[in-house]
Amino acid sequence: MRKEGLWDVVIAVKNSLKRLVDSTFGSGILLVCMLNAIQFSGHAQIRVGLQTDQTITNVLISPTEGAYVLTNATGDTIYRFRSDDAVSVSINGNNIIAKSAYGLNDTLSALYVLGSGNRPSFKMRPNSDMKDRVYYESVEIKGSNGRLNLINAVNMERYVSRVVQSEVGYGAADEYYKIQSIICRTYAIRNLERHALDGFDVCDHQHCQVYSGLKTPTEEVVKATAATAGLVMVSKENDLVLSAFHANCGGQTANSEDVWKESRSYLRSVKDTFCLKSRSATWEKQMPLSEFVTQLGFTSSTADSTWVWKHEDRKRHFSLNTDSVETTVMRRMLSLRSSFFDVVLNDGTISFAGKGYGHGVGLCQQGAMEMAQSGYTYSQILGYYYKGVSLIPINSLQPNK
Ligand SMILES: [Zn+2]
Numbered sequence: 001m002r003k004e005g006l007w008d009v010v011i012a013v014k015n016s017l018k019r020l021v022d023s024t025f026g027s028g029i030l031l032v033c034m035l036n037a038i039q040f041s042g043h044a045q046i047r048v049g050l051q052t053d054q055t056i057t058n059v060l061i062s063p064t065e066g067a068y069v070l071t072n073a074t075g076d077t078i079y080r081f082r083s084d085d086a087v088s089v090s091i092n093g094n095n096i097i098a099k100s101a102y103g104l105n106d107t108l109s110a111l112y113v114l115g116s117g118n119r120p121s122f123k124m125r126p127n128s129d130m131k132d133r134v135y136y137e138s139v140e141i142k143g144s145n146g147r148l149n150l151i152n153a154v155n156m157e158r159y160v161s162r163v164v165q166s167e168v169g170y171g172a173a174d175e176y177y178k179i180q181s182i183i184c185r186t187y188a189i190r191n192l193e194r195h196a197l198d199g200f201d202v203c204d205h206q207h208c209q210v211y212s213g214l215k216t217p218t219e220e221v222v223k224a225t226a227a228t229a230g231l232v233m234v235s236k237e238n239d240l241v242l243s244a245f246h247a248n249c250g251g252q253t254a255n256s257e258d259v260w261k262e263s264r265s266y267l268r269s270v271k272d273t274f275c276l277k278s279r280s281a282t283w284e285k286q287m288p289l290s291e292f293v294t295q296l297g298f299t300s301s302t303a304d305s306t307w308v309w310k311h312e313d314r315k316r317h318f319s320l321n322t323d324s325v326e327t328t329v330m331r332r333m334l335s336l337r338s339s340f341f342d343v344v345l346n347d348g349t350i351s352f353a354g355k356g357y358g359h360g361v362g363l364c365q366q367g368a369m370e371m372a373q374s375g376y377t378y379s380q381i382l383g384y385y386y387k388g389v390s391l392i393p394i395n396s397l398q399p400n401k
Pocket residue numbers: 194195202203204206207208209
């Protein structure tokens with residue numbers, strides 16, 4: 001099923017980055033190297049676990065483009081799809097039952113739905129009552145404990161375009177789609193081991209990246225993905241970048257260690273005026289002082305009748321008399337849109353004047369969108385939010401000997 005082990009490529013990347021960065025990218029300035037980037041898109045596949053957050057007991061599969069066959073666990077072709085054909089696959093214990101209107105009726109341990117042609121795709125309806133989804137290339141189906149396990153082996157760039165379409169939606173600038181393509185690809189390659197025990201690379205829901213099969217990428221998304229094909233972000237320490245992003249930073253992004261404890265050289269706090277006109281740049285929330293004190297477990301604040309906690313920059317801690325709590329913890333405990341806010345107490349009511357939406361680390365999506373609309377290039381924008389990173393085509397790297 002798998003034409004080239006992506007993890008092999010990643011090992012090669014990790015082994016050779018130091019040499020490459022030392023010799024070529026030593027300045028730490030964001031450099032974009034497009035050499036060979038397109039070649040990468042031709043063969044690397046990623047294995048995506050489909051509907052892993054659901055219990056799937058049956059699927060209906062029908063090709064939409066290209067020629068499709070079914071093979072069994074030993075690689076024998078057991079069925080060729082005709083036009084307007086559909087195969088239903090259901091679980092029976094640990095076995096799979098595959099049936100069609102044209103005489104297929106087999107019980108198997110594993111089933112491979114393999115497409116050929118320029119851009120093979122198939123429609124799949126899981127569990128009869130769910131929406132039809134369209135996927136490219138092939139799917140591997142195995143059964144265990146009364147459920148079907150589905151793995152879509154798909155070209156990396158097709159995967160990226162799908163994820164970008166889901167994440168960004170419609171109407172963004174081309175440069176922004178390129179940014180999200182690089183973020184998505186870097187994330188995917190960085191996380192290839194995440195589901196190693198499950199037999200695939202990444203899952204298709206928010207645990208990894210949303211790859212729903214519901215939205216077909218538009219031509220502009222496909223073009224933006226292709227324009228950055230194979231490019232990933234690496235830090236000045238030669239690591240694949242943790243490509244964190246959030247909706248709106250409220251005017252200043254956060255240091256990674258202030259939110260997640262771990263410090264990373266490229267996840268530094270930066271001032272950002274580009275996102276300030278967006279809808280999510282500010283928020284407000286009010287609650288009774290008693291609720292505020294109880295939820296945070298404060299003991300010393302009730303004696304005061306009025307106070308103001310105001311600041312220009314992001315603060316790591318909120319302090320009140322002898323009580324102190326991290327702003328990120330406050331965000332979680334009080335269900336706030338961000339951990340960047342002013343707080344005022346007046347007449348027994350706490351009022352938050354908040355900034356931004358999300359954790360605040362890495363790229364600010366609404367700021368980056370505005371930068372893209374204003375004519376900045378994707379490499380300039382990535383370099384603004386991720387400090388000292390380089391863009392590298394991963395297939396240009398060779399293992400260190
Ligand atoms: Zn996952």
